[in-house]
Amino acid sequence: MLITAEQKNTRQSPRKVRLVVNVVRKVPLEQALKQLAVMEKRASLVVTKVIRQAIANAWHNHHIAFGDLTLKNITVNAGPVYKRWQAVSRGRAHSIYKRTSHIKVVLETKAADTPVAVKPAVSDTAVSKQPGPAIAPKKTAKNKPKQSTVTSQTQRAK
DSSP: OEEEEEEEEESSOHHHHHHHHHHHTTSOHHHHHHHHHHOOOHHHHHHHHHHHHHHHHHHHHHOOOGGGEEEEEEEEEEEEEEEEEEEOGGGOEEEEEEEEEEEEEEEEESSOOSOOOOOOOOOTTTSOOOOOOOOOOOOOOOOOOOOOOOOOHHHHHO
């Protein structure tokens, strides 16, 4: 079962948040939370918050305990960009882009809850021909040669 949590429009650039997310992407969930707690990046607070939100969603919505969860995926996408300007010399202005990001965390349960559907084996004896009405072969029309509609130039001239 997949459990998701998402934080949108976080006022931090996606590039800086991805630096934090790449550290904990392939790590067990408990160890990821420990690493984020000691990391000295501002994005680690936001990522920790979203992971804890996903854990709370798992417990509140599906009654799945923390020990039964694994970190499947964390994605960081770019959000809207706020465009500002700053005055510089000679009456000019330079643009400033205040980037935002969307952080999505996907957790899954450790044990597979859904059994795999198995097709029953079909033996040759089970598929025997049943007596029934005989099917006649289709009758096809014989191909007749088509008459040419194009006339020669001598006939057109007349």
